[in-house]
Amino acid sequence: MGTAFDTITFKASSCDGCGKCMTACAEAKQGAARISIVPGTKESSFELAMCRQCGDPKCVMVCPAGALAKDDGSGVVQWDASRCIDCLLCTAGCSYGGISLDSHTARVSKCDQCDGDPACVKACPTDALQWVTAGSVFNKYGDKEDMFVPGLSGCQGCNSELIMRHAMRKIGRNSVLATPPGCIPGMGSVGYNGKTGTKVPVFHPLLTNTASMLAGIRRYYDRVGRKDIVVMALAGDGGTSDCGFHAVSGAAERGEKVLYVCVDNEGYMNTGMQRSSTTPFGSWTSTTPVGEHMRGKSQDAKNLPLIMVAHKCAYVATASTGYMEDLYDKLDKAVEASFRGFSYLHIYSPCPTGWRIPSSKVIEACRMSVDSNFVTLWEYTREGGLRFTRSPDRPIPVRDYVKMIGKYRHLDDAQLDHIQSRVDEQVTLLKRMAAAPAAEPAVI
Amino acid sequence: MSQTVVIDGNEAAAWGAALSRPDMVAVYPITPQSSLVEYLAKFIADGRMDADLMDVEGEHSVLSVLHGACLAGARTYSATSAQGLAYMFEPYFRTPGLRLPMVVSLVNRDSVSPTCVWGGQQDAMTVKEVGWIHMFCETQQEICDTIPIAYKVAEHPEVMLPVNVNHDGNYLSYGVAKVDLPDQAVVDAFLGEKSINWHACLDPERPMAVDPLTGGATGAGPATFVRYRKGLCGGMRAALDVIVEAHAEWGRKTGRHWSPLIEEYRMEDAEVALVTIGSMSGAAKDAVDEARLDGRRLGLVKIKTFRPFPVMQMARALAKVRAVGVVDRAVNFGWNCGPVFQEVLAALYHLPVRVPAMSFIGGLAGADITVEHFAQAIERTLRLAAGETAVEPVWLNEND
Structure with missing residues (x-):
């Protein structure tokens, strides 16, 4: 297995061309800026000229003096001034304008990522530049055993399959896994006709009793001293928020020591995309169709994670596969908390089939949902209260997210305004909760 | 030493359960069962019974937490009546299919509607085709004795089916009579080691998929499903002899001989x-x-x-x-x-x-x-x- 590296990312749609990154770089490096924001092909658009720290760098290949080399640890293409013969072949070899002549020093210069703390990113006022370290997840967990068979029959681009594989790869074999009826067992995790799809003990609870069955398993294993087993669910939003809610609420109230992961794809996708109580306002589903008398779901989504905060669980968090480090960090905390009390992790999970989006756009949809505050990323503990793990400030308009999702195609301005106002309301509420002392999450 | 007490049928059931040493007891109150689970809670609170008490949010979860515990290897007990059984029905139907050797008392009560909280056997008779073994008791003593016998039957490897021990609401649940409580050592010797169904268990040391999807129009599915259904019938058939043997052994150990069938x-x-x-x-x-x-x-x-x-x-x-x-x-x-x-x-x-x-x-x-x-x-x-x-x-x- 290879290595993934931390990297600077550039989101052209957020860049207003202010140039503060270039100034910050020039100051940090006491010379010419090693980053350039240049006019793009469209009006008022901008593109980035900067070293991409290529995996197969052309500059290194063309250098006759061995002055350029890719660092195995950081992935940075390092320039060795003592070896460089100033031939400038590298500048001709790079397609990205990533290495160029610094007229002040009459030598080449290139981005070295400021040793993992890039000045340009810190200076960017619009978050167009970001320092992304998600590759660490791959480095840390890529070699771990995948707990599911290769041939699960999820739809192309299934985000739930991604969540299942990541979660169980991290949690490992010493676990008991409940996958209540829905896409997760539907794609074969509990298997068909005698063949299992999972390497850990796995079962179908009823759609309605996941949390209760887990509670019974945990209580017995605690009773016989096998306290290190992770007893967990990968459940859908319907079984969690609708017909199975009594069991979730009861187990949370009793402080049952289980890990409950709700994979929220905003409806009953496995049975043909029917509405659930977490389906958002305006959404088309097969039971909230679009016609002359109905324009999609006419109620707002139930905010299940906030309801779980009201239960004062040992841990409650929201996560998205758009931000994997955040998700992994929360999985760690959620597993640990599940040995102390009820631990609830709500992962928002776009469904390419049911939401009418191309499978190639799933992760983008995840990110846009978070970037627009349609999805907020936070965590709650009894001791620390509620805390955002990603800032809800400077969101993009919800419209930008909604317009990429086919199930919202029919929305009119009034519906869009309603969604935006509900998103703003949610953020205001969450900010009040985050600002309140831990002892007072009663602001709900 | 056995002990003679004067108790009602619900307490007799609680004693029968306590003597059977379940690991896990799940409870939710319903008339006329309520005092039964109160006795159990008190037994556990007083340390007379070493079981985990799970007082959950409804009968649906009563049976569900016991499913989980049973799949992990626990011996379990609960009790319910009429509306509680109706609310429990979804996991109730699943129990025999999973071949979980559970014992649940039904304190028989007529089912709503018309609204009624009094005795009647409509609850048990409505679920007679589900696959649970059903035994009906005549007296408080028979209740106390039948519960350990029920565990012996349920956990028999040829049976592996859940058992409902029925006793009538009101007449037996609240009616008081003399009951000889058998000595714990006698019940321990009668029941022996707990027998676990390792063909349906959730244990990281024995990883398996429990209850995968079966059936469908073609392939191995329908035949697999038929095998499960026939297997359940086989368990029922085997239970006839096992019930006779269990009652006979109980008679030899306690001196009380009940007609088994x-x-x-x-x-x-x-x-x-x-x-x-x-x-x-x-x-x-x-x-x-x-x-x-x-x-x-x-x-x-x-x-x-x-x-x-x-x-x-x-x-x-x-x-x-x-x-x-x-x-x-x-x-x-x-x-x-x-x-x-x-x-x-x-x-x-x-x-x-x-x-x-x-x-x-x-x-x-x-x-x-x-x-x-x-x-x-x-x-x-x-x-x-x-x-x-x-x-x-x-x-x-x-x-x-």
Whole structure:
């Protein structure tokens, strides 16, 4: 297995061309800026000229003096001034304008990522530049055993399959896994006709009793001293928020020591995309169709994670596969908390089939949902209260997210305004909760 | 040492459960079961019983937490009635299919609607086809004794099925009687090591998929499903012998010998027989005795084990009589007679001769079935034996 590296990312749609990154770089490096924001092909658009720290760098290949080399640890293409013969072949070899002549020093210069703390990113006022370290997840967990068979029959681009594989790869074999009826067992995790799809003990609870069955398993294993087993669910939003809610609420109230992961794809996708109580306002589903008398779901989504905060669980968090480090960090905390009390992790999970989006756009949809505050990323503990793990400030308009999702195609301005106002309301509420002392999450 | 106490049927059930040493007890209160789970909670609180108490948010979860515990290897116990059983139905139906050897007491109560909180067996009779073994008790002592016997049956490797130990709400649940509590060591020796169904377990040391999808129009699915269904029938069939053996062993260890499948009372030379189930059997036996004093050759068959139905034992017991009167505490809607009556008719079909039978329905909604009611039933059954026909059931408490 290879290595993934931390990297600077550039989101052209957020860049207003202010140039503060270039100034910050020039100051940090006491010379010419090693980053350039240049006019793009469209009006008022901008593109980035900067070293991409290529995996197969052309500059290194063309250098006759061995002055350029890719660092195995950081992935940075390092320039060795003592070896460089100033031939400038590298500048001709790079397609990205990533290495160029610094007229002040009459030598080449290139981005070295400021040793993992890039000045340009810190200076960017619009978050167009970001320092992304998600590759660490791959480095840390890529070699771990995948707990599911290769041939699960999820739809192309299934985000739930991604969540299942990541979660169980991290949690490992010493676990008991409940996958209540829905896409997760539907794609074969509990298997068909005698063949299992999972390497850990796995079962179908009823759609309605996941949390209760887990509670019974945990209580017995605690009773016989096998306290290190992770007893967990990968459940859908319907079984969690609708017909199975009594069991979730009861187990949370009793402080049952289980890990409950709700994979929220905003409806009953496995049975043909029917509405659930977490389906958002305006959404088309097969039971909230679009016609002359109905324009999609006419109620707002139930905010299940906030309801779980009201239960004062040992841990409650929201996560998205758009931000994997955040998700992994929360999985760690959620597993640990599940040995102390009820631990609830709500992962928002776009469904390419049911939401009418191309499978190639799933992760983008995840990110846009978070970037627009349609999805907020936070965590709650009894001791620390509620805390955002990603800032809800400077969101993009919800419209930008909604317009990429086919199930919202029919929305009119009034519906869009309603969604935006509900998103703003949610953020205001969450900010009040985050600002309140831990002892007072009663602001709900 | 065994101990003699005076207790009601719910406490007798709680003692039967406590003596069976379940690992996990899940409870949710419902009339007329409530005092039973209160006794259990008190036993656990006082340290008389070493079990985990899970007081959950409803009967659906009562059975669900016990499913989880049982799949992890626990011995479990609970109790419910009527509406609780109805709410529990989804996991209830699943229990025998998973072959979980659980024991749950049903404190029989009539089911809503009309709204009613009193005794009646409509709850148990409504779930008779689900795959649970059903035993019905006549007395407080039989309740206490049947619960350990039920564990022995449920956990038998050839059976591996859940058992409902039924006792009538009100008459048995609240009625007080003398009960000999067996010594713990005797029950321990009787039950032996807990037997776990390792073919359906959730243990990281034995990873498996429990209850994967089966069925479908083609491939291995339908046949797999049929094998599960036939396997359950096989467990039921095996249970008949196991129930007999378990009762016999209980008799040897405690000196109390209960009829395991059916009890034949004064049937040796009987020309006419009543069939009864549950607590009504005591008054019915008194009525039989009185009829005998009048020179009538009456007998009685009491059903202890209702599922699996002891078809051949019932047929043999009734082979020589000229008429049968079956007394139910529930209604079979559509057939418009008693459900036990229908079962007895099906058993009678195995005889070479046609034995006339008729249905009596009494004791609904807590009504008393008195000796006088049984005397009426006997008179009517004698007329049936004499050639009078009976199309409709007789509703014993209709004119009370």
